[in-house]
Amino acid sequence: MPKSVLNTLIKLRHMSGEEIREYFQKRADFHSKYPNNPKSKFTAKEWAIDQEKWHGLKNERTYSKHFE
Numbered sequence: 313m314p315k316s317v318l319n320t321l322i323k324l325r326h327m328s329g330e331e332i333r334e335y336f337q338k339r340a341d342f343h344s345k346y347p348n349n350p351k352s353k354f355t356a357k358e359w360a361i362d363q364e365k366w367h368g369l370k371n372e373r374t375y376s377k378h379f380e
Contacts, residue, residue, distance in 0.1 A: 321367050329378040336360045336375065 324332060336356040343352050343359075354362065360375035369375070 317366065320363075324363075324375060332360070332375050332378045336363075 324335070327335065333356065336359045339359045340354055340356045343349055343354065346352050351359075351362070357376055357379040360379060364374050364376060
């Protein structure tokens with residue numbers, strides 16, 4: 313696993329639910345400024361789900377559960 317992915321994974325694991333929602337909302341807001349990017353229309357929850365796939369997370373460790 314690349315070091316940058318590992319650092320993000322560790323950072324997200326230590327965040328509260330509210331911090332996780334804020335993190336992914338900022339990411340969604342940032343990317344919405346670039347309409348040519350295929351992920352520019354992703355919502356914060358979709359960003360969380362995408363990150364889960366990259367990190368290979370399942371069940372209780374998911375980020376998207378904080379959006380329900």
